[in-house]
Amino acid sequence: MPETVELPQETPTRILVVDDDDAFRETVCAAIARDDALVLAGQVSNAEGAREAIAHGEFDVALIDLGLPDGNGIDLIREIASTRPETDVMVVTVFGDEAHVLASIEAGATGYLLKRSLNDTLGATVRELRAGGSPISPVIARQLLHRFKKDAPAPSQPAVIDDGGLSEREREVLLFIAKGFTVGEIANMLHLSAHTVATHVKHIYRKLAVHSRTEAVFEAGRMGLL
């Protein structure tokens, strides 16, 4: 069941769509138009247009396809993450597979969307995204645990929070996600509110992005995506 986190919706969320697939852009625009809480800020079909929009456009959420004809979506995500930290980036992917999603998160994305189910879930996913971050899949959670474990400073400082390591709570949340539990179930088990758990998830996203940015060579290169 989807986790619905209610936010006060005073102003509609402005969305920038970056995709070279015309039919897809059309579908997205139609979905935005159907949702009162969303408003289209702009749509572009290539990286050049996207850079223009990033520099001058007004938007809250960017939907970005990774495979653009004149550039890589990862670069755009990184650009947005470094110049517009208040903007959320959502990657559009066909399968939501670990390689693509992890690379996007490391670049600074805080959520992702499956292309085929976009029609039904765009509104809910954007709300989740604004509230904290898209739900992390079990495989991604497992990979995140892995990644942080590798560079964890020392096991004697379990509760330490810095840009490199996860807090004990965040680790716990990730472990539950890896075992297939939802944010709601985790909140129940840990006696927290769903909002708190979602915030933990957002922190995890942020930490991975910060953590990755400090690394010289981007992991996406390793994944063969660049």
Next chain:
Amino acid sequence: MTPSLGSLAVRVRALSMRARAWLTVALLALLTLGMAYVLVAIGRPSPSAPGQPTDIPSLTLSRAEFCQRPGLGDVPPDEGCGWKTVELAKLWKGPSEHGLADAWFRLRFRLDSVPARPLAMYLVAFNRTGRLFVNGGLLRDLGAMQEPLPLNWNRSQYAVIPPAMLRAGDNEIVMQERAYGWDLGWLAPVRLGSQEELRPVFQRRVFWQNDLVRLLGACTGAVGVFMLGVWLGRRRDTMYFWFGCVSLLWTAFSLDYYALSPPLPAWVWERFIESAPVLRGVLMFMFVLRYCGLHRPVIEAVSWLYFLVGATAIFGGFMPTETIDLWYLVVLGASAYFFFLQTLVGLRRSLLEGMMLAVAGMVQMVLSGYDLWLYSANTWTDRVYLAHFSAPLYLFVVGTILIRRFTESHNAYEKLAAVLEHRVSAKAAELERNYEQLIEARRNEALALERTRIMSEMHDGIGSQLTMALSLVRRMDREADPAHNGEDGRVATVLRESIEDLQLIIDSLEPVENDLLTVLGTLRYRLQDRLGKGGIELQWNVVDLPPLPMLTPHSVLSILRIVQEAFANALKHSGATRIAVTTGLKGEPGIDETAHIGIVDNGHGIQPRQGAGRGMENMRRRASALGGRLMVTSHAGRTEVLLEFPTLRSPP
């Protein structure tokens, strides 16, 4: 070993090192006391045995008439020889350095009557051979009278004079002595008495002075040969070589005490015996320096020079007799220093070793000093030379220490070898493990690369195209029917299911790290939206499972397909409002352990329809491909699909 001795040995072994050392010191002190007693006892003339015949006097003849005449002869000289009275012991020398020389002794004694039984005669010491006449008649030869003369210097003689040769009143014993011209001849006081009195005295002296020395000489020879054998195997441990030399030299030296005909010409042998104490000392110094781990080339050179100069003088015949004692005395003094040095080093190694060396060294020093005094003072009693008892003691102590050290180092080596072998095998196992891990990592890396490539292809190629096709079809459906309710048409459904199947394949390739819950969680994650839309509550009643190495992409895909089919049935056909997922383990790892996944819904049960039937058949096929089985129980309100498959885990 008797039981009591055995238990004593056990008790001694149980004592602490310190206690054992003190015990040894006490034992050695007792031994020293015992030797001191022997020293006194041997030196003391034996008391007359009770019950000896009263008609036989007990006499010690310490005065004799002595004469020398030119040439050799077999008949006692007459009065014209120039007899003169001398005190025994009498030392004499032939007129020429060459050839042999004779000297004659005449001993007189009175008998009140001719005794009924023979009279015993005990010659404590004479040199070098001789012949006895009693009252003008030949009694016997004391050894061969031709060259080479027998080595009799330390051999006492016992002769029996039959009553027929005796007479009442004055009796006369004439002793002819023959010696080398370069040597000294001598005769010590002669004892007469009953056989009962003198035979034990004689036998005791032979035992102490000849037989025991022969025995000890054989022992030191064995030790020496053993040490040289050890040295041959370990040429760098020259300590063993020098010790072997000392031991063998001692054996050679001890021949002088019991061999009648030594292996060298008499003159050379005498010179060898004269130089041997110094040679033994120098060899000893060599050994002690090595035992102490000291490198003192100057001391060694001086020692050897000291020996060579002295030996040359002796063999050259220009060493004055008085100087020989001085020559010995210096070595004796140096020996004291080396014994002290050795004791210090031994103490550092262990108290026991040090104490043993100290006592052995002290005993040898004392007894050597005693012998030196005995030799130079020419006290011709029946006192026994004693250094040859202390030297074997010292040699045995050191030999024991060396053998113990040899076996200890051998044991230590074996232990070390065992440890090394263990380490090597551990290292080999570790290397093998690392190698396997490396291979595994390489394989995983290759798999990951291949996966990434396929994923990329699917994502950008067929996946994108299918997705594009799906959105085109959906748009066309909407345009064709403006009142479209959002349900996918037939083409859209086929396209969506194709994408979903591709999704499943890709998910099966994801790194789940052998965690069944991650596999199931991925499926849940994918189905979340649809379940939510269908208003179905999902209960995640799972228990955590250990990593299952059998979860390869292939088996993961089978599990995903089975579980997805079960979900699809519950979603599509059952009208369920609640689905529960359970997991669990059964059985023993390595024997019959199985994992199970249950999907239970509260729908109205499975209807025997064609689609569902075929789907069920596919599920069963996939379950048996996993080596497991599928159990379906269905009635209104509860349908359970239970997948069970072996974990193939090895026992912990």
